[in-house]
Amino acid sequence: MVIVSWRAHWFDGQRSTVHAVRVSLDGQVLRIRPDVGDESASRVLAEVPTRGLTVAERFFAAPRKIELPDGSSLQVEDDPAGGFDRILQQASHAPGPVYRLIDRWRNVLACLALLLGVIVWMDRQGAGLMASFVIRFVPSSVDVRIGRSALAVADALWLAPSRLPVLRRNALEDRFSHLVHEQYPDLTWQLEFRSTRSGADAFNAFALPGGTIVLLDGLVKAMDDEEVLAVLGHELGHVVHRDVMHGIARQMGLLAVAGVVWGHMSRFAASVAVGVQRLHFARDVETDADAFAVTFLRRAGIPVRSLATAFSVMQRQEQATGAIPAFLRDHPSTAERLRAAAAAADRPVSGSSRAGND
Amino acid sequence: MTVDGEINYGEFKREELLEALNSIDRARYPLNFANLTREIDTREIDARAPNENQPSNILTDTAKSGFQAHLTFTGTGAEYFRIWVVHALLTVLSFGVYSAWAKVRKARWFAQHTQLLGDPFDYHGRPRRILLGRVIALGLLIAYRRSFEWSPIAGLTVVGLLVVLGPALYGAAQRFRLTNTSWRGLRFGFEAPPRTVYAVCVPLVLAWTSATVWAGVHGSPKGLRAVIAVWLLAWPALHASLKSMQHERTRYGEQRFAFRPALGAFYALYASAVGIGLVVYCAVLLVGSKLWVSLPPAFLGTILFGAWIVATIALPCIVAGSYFMAGLQRLVWSHTTFGELRFGSTIQTTVLLGLLARNLLLVVLTAGVYWPFAAVAIARYRVQSITVESEGPPPEIAARKHGNATAVGDAAFDLFGLDVGW
Numbered sequence: 001m002v003i004v005s006w007r008a009h010w011f012d013g014q015r016s017t018v019h020a021v022r023v024s025l026d027g028q029v030l031r032i033r034p035d036v037g038d039e040s041a042s043r044v045l046a047e048v049p050t051r052g053l054t055v056a057e058r059f060f061a062a063p064r065k066i067e068l069p070d071g072s073s074l075q076v077e078d079d080p081a082g083g084f085d086r087i088l089q090q091a092s093h094a095p096g097p098v099y100r101l102i103d104r105w106r107n108v109l110a111c112l113a114l115l116l117g118v119i120v121w122m123d124r125q126g127a128g129l130m131a132s133f134v135i136r137f138v139p140s141s142v143d144v145r146i147g148r149s150a151l152a153v154a155d156a157l158w159l160a161p162s163r164l165p166v167l168r169r170n171a172l173e174d175r176f177s178h179l180v181h182e183q184y185p186d187l188t189w190q191l192e193f194r195s196t197r198s199g200a201d202a203f204n205a206f207a208l209p210g211g212t213i214v215l216l217d218g219l220v221k222a223m224d225d226e227e228v229l230a231v232l233g234h235e236l237g238h239v240v241h242r243d244v245m246h247g248i249a250r251q252m253g254l255l256a257v258a259g260v261v262w263g264h265m266s267r268f269a270a271s272v273a274v275g276v277q278r279l280h281f282a283r284d285v286e287t288d289a290d291a292f293a294v295t296f297l298r299r300a301g302i303p304v305r306s307l308a309t310a311f312s313v314m315q316r317q318e319q320a321t322g323a324i325p326a327f328l329r330d331h332p333s334t335a336e337r338l339r340a341a342a343a344a345a346d347r348p349v350s351g352s353s354r355a356g357n358d
Numbered sequence: 359m360t361v362d363g364e365i366n367y368g369e370f371k372r373e374e375l376l377e378a379l380n381s382i383d384r385a386r387y388p389l390n391f392a393n394l395t396r397e398i399d400t401r402e403i404d405a406r407a408p409n410e411n412q413p414s415n416i417l418t419d420t421a422k423s424g425f426q427a428h429l430t431f432t433g434t435g436a437e438y439f440r441i442w443v444v445h446a447l448l449t450v451l452s453f454g455v456y457s458a459w460a461k462v463r464k465a466r467w468f469a470q471h472t473q474l475l476g477d478p479f480d481y482h483g484r485p486r487r488i489l490l491g492r493v494i495a496l497g498l499l500i501a502y503r504r505s506f507e508w509s510p511i512a513g514l515t516v517v518g519l520l521v522v523l524g525p526a527l528y529g530a531a532q533r534f535r536l537t538n539t540s541w542r543g544l545r546f547g548f549e550a551p552p553r554t555v556y557a558v559c560v561p562l563v564l565a566w567t568s569a570t571v572w573a574g575v576h577g578s579p580k581g582l583r584a585v586i587a588v589w590l591l592a593w594p595a596l597h598a599s600l601k602s603m604q605h606e607r608t609r610y611g612e613q614r615f616a617f618r619p620a621l622g623a624f625y626a627l628y629a630s631a632v633g634i635g636l637v638v639y640c641a642v643l644l645v646g647s648k649l650w651v652s653l654p655p656a657f658l659g660t661i662l663f664g665a666w667i668v669a670t671i672a673l674p675c676i677v678a679g680s681y682f683m684a685g686l687q688r689l690v691w692s693h694t695t696f697g698e699l700r701f702g703s704t705i706q707t708t709v710l711l712g713l714l715a716r717n718l719l720l721v722v723l724t725a726g727v728y729w730p731f732a733a734v735a736i737a738r739y740r741v742q743s744i745t746v747e748s749e750g751p752p753p754e755i756a757a758r759k760h761g762n763a764t765a766v767g768d769a770a771f772d773l774f775g776l777d778v779g780w
Contacts (some may be wrong), residue, residue, distance in 0.1 A: 016544050062467075073543045105440070105624060108439075115447040142507065
């Protein structure tokens with residue numbers, strides 16, 4: 001009689017010796033015989049009920065690993081059709097649900113589609129929603145500390161004290177202070193004037209967590225007071241909405257997802273992907289801050305037109321230095337922003353604005 | 359012209375195979391070489407299997423003479439892709455909880471597809487313990503990253519905690535990883551007295567945290583360069599002592615591995631890797647600046663400028679990185695022995711560089727989907743480069759009872775990225 005059997009290596013768990021054997025499955029019993037020519041004649045080395053076996057999940061063509069109750073183990077070479085596995089499964093060692101997902105390409109592709117869906121949703125909405133939820137529990141003292149250390153680093157590496165006339169600085173700060181106090185009496189904020197170490201008149205303004213707004217000399221020099229106030233209105237939008245903290249929380253969430261999907265080895269690739277997404281997200285935030293600035297100016301009684309003229313000053317500046325390609329910009333294009341600001345300026349004052357009401 | 363990887367060694371006779379092994383140009387035909395060694399490994403199994411003429415004493419291993427073998431890797435990118443997709447989805451949906459189960463399956467897949475002398479390794483770690491380890495490690499990591507934002511005292515407390523706990527966690531991690539790895543039914547192990555682990559790991563923890571501590575206590579990055587420079591000079595020695603401990607404290611069954619000291623070789627490796635990185639950096643800078651002058655600052659110019667900026671960072675990193683990875687593997691394994699067994703590595707910088715460049719490019723072009731294929735291709739080359747040889751037959755090793763290993767340490771060093779393993 002011919003016994004259906006499979007080649008295996010049997011390890012006793014006591015020594016590293018290889019025992020070449022053949023295993024057969026007969027009903028609920030696994031039999032081990034030496035790997036010699038005539039199987040039916042050779043003696044049975046061991047007989048184990050399949051219930052007592054610990055069967056590891058199978059990986060495709062890798063040898064099947066089976067642990068026996070006596071501490072020895074088997075490494076079975078299944079046939080390409082998986083005959084050994086089929087009989088073993090009938091003997092109540094069915095694979096788990098996750099294994100069934102991995103085992104079929106159809107399931108794997110469904111998982112891939114779902115995974116891509118989750119990642120896209122996290123990017124568009126999920127990470128933002130979670131960030132909004134999480135930063136509610138972050139006390140504002142953390143914002144202040146992060147903002148302070150960011151300014152200290154910038155001061156040490158990049159920024160220098162402002163060289164603007166004190167008179168102009170004071171005038172701007174007084175006027176802005178008055179307007180903010182009128183509209184947001186409880187808001188903590190701080191205005192810092194700076195130039196850059198390189199001496200070049202850098203054209204920029206930015207908000208840090210904790211309410212610090214930094215104005216660079218180049219920008220202030222190129223604009224009149226009302227245009228500067230329009231820029232400050234935009235930055236105030238970031239302060240009121242805690243945009244930087246929101247962005248940090250959102251980015252941490254997306255990095256965590258990227259870390260799970262691509263692992264530690266590709267942390268670099270993951271951070272590039274998240275970085276590009278951050279820019280995309282930042283553009284939406286900037287549009288909101290522009291809308292906030294429109295409302296701020298309107299309530300302050302300053303013509304909204306000054307936001308539009310501030311953008312045209314910016315546009316001239318960009319034409320002199322060269323624009324950045326769209327996908328690398330963290331702000332919408334200045335032309336778009338100018339158009340939106342000009343449209344807002346033309347709208348009657350009663351027109352509703354979606355930002356700044358909270 | 360012959361194409362690498364096209365020769366079917368299955369049709370070769372035993373003598374022809376051995377002759378091919380002696381004459382093959384490994385650097386030029388790495389795929390042929392891998393196929394050839396795999397074929398030889400497979401035949402050796404056949405040779406060991408008892409035949410009808412012998413008494414059926416299956417306890418006899420018939421290999422009598424010396425041998426030389428490569429580790430082989432039998433997993434494919436497509437298989438790993440399937441595991442990776444399902445793991446990534448379940449981990450994201452379970453907010454990271456499933457990652458412990460994913461880690462076990464992944465480690466089992468890699469171990470079971472890594473073969474030495476025809477028999478695969480295996481991994482036996484328990485997911486629940488890994489999960490607990492990850493929670494503790496994540497807590498420590500967050501505490502470390504954020505504590506200096508609260509106050510310097512809080513920061514120093516966490517660093518103190520890391521100095522006290524870190525080495526113990528590292529020792530536990532090594533034990534967990536090795537006692538849960540087996541080959542031919544026997545477990546590996548890690549045996550280092552706490553004194554040794556602390557002597558090796560405390561300087562590493564201090565070096566790793568020094569920049570953060572300095573910035574946190576001073577509140578500004580001034581003077582940071584001096585601190586970093588001091589630790590950079592000490593780093594090769596720290597790395598050498600870590601590798602030395604990792605290898606000489608590892609055992610298989612009851613027998614320990616040995617590691618010959620290699621302090622000078624570590625300094626030479628680091629110095630030449632940094633040198634190569636600088637040369638490539640200067641070359642890219644020079645070529646780029648020449649090009650930049652001749653280009654108009656239009657849209658295309660801006661794109662090329664961006665590509666150049668990326669290249670100045672990425673090219674030196676990848677060239678010096680593959681030189682370092684290859685050199686480190688050769689250095690570490692050529693100093694490792696196990697009884698009569700000697701290890702080595704045939705890994706080549708140029709082959710690794712080509713492999714890394716091609717695979718990283720494909721990962722970027724496919725928005726990350728190619729990642730599992732890339733990971734397997736790189737792992738396969740690195741695994742298959744490792745050689746084992748001996749004058750005598752493969753030794754028979756007896757088992758030794760393994761102690762308890764905690765997963766906490768394992769996960770801790772996974773997350774801190776301090777495990778500079780092979």
